[in-house]
Amino acid sequence: xxxxxxxxxxxxxxxxxxxxxxxxxxxxxxxxxxxxxxxxxxxxxxxxxxxxxxxxxxxxxxxxxxxxxxxxxxxxxxxxxxxxxxxxxxxxxxxxxxxxxxxxxxxxxxxxxxxxxxxxxxxxxxxxxxxxxxxxxxxxxxxxxxxxxxxxxxxxxxxxxxxxxxxxxxxxxxxxxxxxxxxxxxxxxxxxxxxxxxxxxxxxxxxxxxxxx
Numbered sequence: 693x694x695x696x697x698x699x700x701x702x703x704x705x706x707x708x709x710x711x712x713x714x715x716x717x718x719x720x721x722x723x724x725x726x727x728x729x730x731x732x733x734x735x736x737x738x739x740x741x742x743x744x745x746x747x748x749x750x751x752x753x754x755x756x757x758x759x760x761x762x763x764x765x766x767x768x769x770x771x772x773x774x775x776x777x778x779x780x781x782x783x784x785x786x787x788x789x790x791x792x793x794x795x796x797x798x799x800x801x802x803x804x805x806x807x808x809x810x811x812x813x814x815x816x817x818x819x820x821x822x823x824x825x826x827x828x829x830x831x832x833x834x835x836x837x838x839x840x841x842x843x844x845x846x847x848x849x850x851x852x853x854x855x856x857x858x859x860x861x862x863x864x865x866x867x868x869x870x871x872x873x874x875x876x877x878x879x880x881x882x883x884x885x886x887x888x889x890x891x892x893x894x895x896x897x898x899x900x901x902x903x904x905x
Contacts, residue, residue, distance in 0.1 A: 717741070718830050720885040722861065727877040739833050740888040760893055763836035769895065772902075778895050779902040783842050790815050792853045801825065803863040804880045811857075813850040819870050822850040824862040829883075831861035847878055 722737040738745040742764035748757045758771040759781070768781040792815045799810040806827030813822045835858055838848050846867050851857065865878040 716830060717832050718885070719888060720883065722880060723882045724878055724880040728875070738888050738892050740890070740893060742833070743893040744833055744837050745892050760895070761837060761840055763833060763840050766840045768840065771895065771899065776899045777902040778899050785842050785844065787842065788844055788849050790849060790853065791817050792850060794854050803827070804883055806863055808863050811854060813853055815850070816870065818846070820846050820850065821868050821870060822846060823866045823868070824851065825864040826860040827863050828860050830859055832859055834861050847876060
């Protein structure tokens with residue numbers, strides 16, 4: 693007599709064989725610039741699981757400030773390498789809601805070594821159009837990162853308005869007024885895959901907590 697469990701096992705193996713492979717979550721470094729008017733600032737995201745280290749880098753290549761973000765616990769710690777201090781960053785800001793019109797155009801072009809799709813988010817009330825060229829590489833950290841940081845700038849706020857945006861990262865984001873005047877630009881220069889040391893996401897030894905009076 694044929695065992696029903698054997699049939700179930702065979703069915704399971706066939707199902708696994710036909711299922712698409714699950715992409716491994718991105719781990720590595722993303723380097724990009726933010727341009728607002730004449731000011732250009734360089735940033736680096738170091739990503740490992742639920743943790744992201746954000747470095748702000750000077751024009752001379754020196755790290756000016758660091759934020760350690762835990763997207764699981766929703767915590768942010770700011771670190772000053774110069775003063776060897778750290779402090780917890782409380783998040784008291786209410787999420788900002790905007791009325792937007794989102795379009796995923798299907799238009800493609802290559803940026804930073806990725807095939808990117810053009811997405812636009814427009815708000816007449818806010819006098820803004822955001823154009824994102826997004827790449828898919830299991831960038832699952834990005835949406836939780838934006839939610840944890842809860843920033844008020846349009847580049848972040850408008851991206852969170854996009855449905856089903858998990859797993860992508862904007863290789864280029866351009867913020868414009870409705871008359872076409874550019875307000876800000878985020879542009880990825882380099883994406884590097886690779887294991888990241890756990891120590892990158894920890895407060896360095898010898899640093900003291902900054903206490904507000």
